Amino acid sequence: DQQVKQNSPSLSVQEGRISILNCDYTNSMFDYFLWYKKYPAEGPTFLISISSIKDKNEDGRFTVFLNKSAKHLSLHIVPSQPGDSAVYFCAAKISGSARQLTFGSGTQLTVLP
Amino acid sequence: KAGVTQTPRYLIKTRGQQVTLSCSPISGHRSVSWYQQTPGQGLQFLFEYFSETQRNKGNFPGRFSGRQFSNSRSEMNVSTLELGDSALYLCASSLIGGGLNTEAFFGQGTRLTVV
Numbered sequence: 001d002q003q004v005k006q007n008s009p010s011l012s013v014q015e016g017r018i019s020i021l022n023c024d025y026t027n028s029m030f031d032y033f034l035w036y037k038k039y040p041a042e043g044p045t046f047l048i049s050i051s052s053i054k055d056k057n058e059d060g061r062f063t064v065f066l067n068k069s070a071k072h073l074s075l076h077i078v079p080s081q082p083g084d085s086a087v088y089f090c091a092a093k094i095s096g097s098a099r100q101l102t103f104g105s106g107t108q109l110t111v112l113p
Numbered sequence: 114k115a116g117v118t119q120t121p122r123y124l125i126k127t128r129g130q131q132v133t134l135s136c137s138p139i140s141g142h143r144s145v146s147w148y149q150q151t152p153g154q155g156l157q158f159l160f161e162y163f164s165e166t167q168r169n170k171g172n173f174p175g176r177f178s179g180r181q182f183s184n185s186r187s188e189m190n191v192s193t194l195e196l197g198d199s200a201l202y203l204c205a206s207s208l209i210g211g212g213l214n215t216e217a218f219f220g221q222g223t224r225l226t227v228v
Contacts (some may be wrong), residue, residue, distance in 0.1 A: 043219030099207045100169050103156035
């Protein structure tokens, strides 16, 4: 049972435009969400996170939106750059002593020059 | 500040053998988690160690085990290797603290190939 789902395996966007990556979750106990970027043969790199007490968090070109009622979050990248081309993973966790992250299957973003 | 260091980067083993992977967390980080990444299953949580104790374990067979040392370095061991164990094994370290700010920082991973 996939508790975190990224239904789009791939996304192509023109340089300078907005990239929107989506993620859905089913476990209502999740209260902290993270986005990671991953290049081939490297470990995931942390991008941005959001707590369930917020509905938006912004860091430079990256903004994450959380809709708790819909159990949905999205990552917006504006403007998109060719260097943003990578696999993006959404992850979720339950607060507490465990640091276990549950990951989505990832979305391959390709930013076209 | 050095990042998470995993050794070795690449490993080829034969079915039935055992393997030990090593992870040195970011200095000051006391929690180490291990994940397996495969094309079919994505990133899956193996286990987490904190203060030399396993705190949480994912849904993997007992052939997968780990330990953490007093300096927070961690090792994971896979015994009786199977072809399906071929994967990228990732280690993540986290700073233990109050609140929700518990981002995990990943190493580059160890690519294990079982032949």
